[in-house]
Amino acid sequence: MKFSIFFPPSLAHTPAYAAGASAVSAPKVPALYWLSGLTCTDDNFIQKAAAFRAAAAANVALICPDTSPRGANLGPEEKASWDFGEGAGFYLTATTPGYKEHYNMHDYVVHELPALIEAAGLGVDAVAKRSIFGHSMGGHGALVAFLRPGNAGLFRSVSAFAPIAHPSQCDWGRKAFKGYLGDDQSKWSEWDATELVSSYAGPATEVLIDQGAADEFLHKGQLQPEHFVQAAEKAGGKVKVNLRSQEGYDHSYFFIQTFVEDHIKFHAERLNKD
Secondary structure (H helix, E strand, O other): OOEEEEOOHHHHOOHHHHOOOOOOOOOOEEEEEEEOOOOOOOOHHHHHOOOHHHHHHHOOEEEEEOOOOOOOOOOHHHOOOOOOEOOEOOOOEOOOOOHHHOOEHHHHHHHHHHHHHHHHOOOEEEEEEEEEEEEOHHHHHHHHHHHOHHHOOOOOOEEEEOOOOOHHHOHHHHHHHHHHHOOOHHHHHHHOHHHHHHOOOOOOEEEEEEEEOOOHHHHOOOOOHHHHHHHHHHOOOOEEEEEEEEOOOOOOHHHHHHHHHHHHHHHHHHHOOO
16 A cells, blocks of 8 residues: 655654654654545645645644555456546445455554554654545545544544545445445445434534535535535534535535645644644
8 A cells, every 4th residue: 555645844854854763752743634536546635735835834744545455456347447446445344255355445544554654653643643534535434434433532523525425325335335345235324424423422523524516426416415414413413514515616626725725724723732
């Protein structure tokens, strides 16, 4: 697996880091994990989001994992379409034959990668001070990582751009869930943000979601953020959702560029609280 990290200047300029030595003794900076969408790699956000200035000002590290395993060689179906298999891991833990051996993106993002970064001594507080956000499939992954019962308290905050908010009820999600989890739809709810927010039992929290009003995938029913808002409201208000509809914006990285500073500030406020 490959991943990309942006280090804020406060860390990159420490003597230990500049010398190539362990940065264990330097002050650690909080970690903000970004999960990208379908067809993306660990580089998309780094290259296209124009997020560095805001991350530097907020003094947070940006950690960007890939969207799936690479080179598993599970057969033609793994590379036959852009919305399943390579580049489309959906940030879950697969249970179907073949995929369960490799497509464990949730465990990787939530447990394995943070532990690896901590062990590497990079000066990033990758476990104790971490938040998560993402786009489209990555927005789904971020919401699920935050809301899953076993993950309560692991992330200080969560936000999303145009998330696939109700995957068990859209074509992208149904295809992925069937391929990675099998035909038993009772298991799908464990990886569906709208279903998870309905039974959320963690501490009260706020979720920031930006959605482009001109997003073609919104109008095709692939995203359904309104379902997530309705489920949160029915659950009693422990999760307050700030869903912002942005007129004229589509599903692209121009949309992300425009509002990424808002999201980084949102997370920095929560990451920098003692």
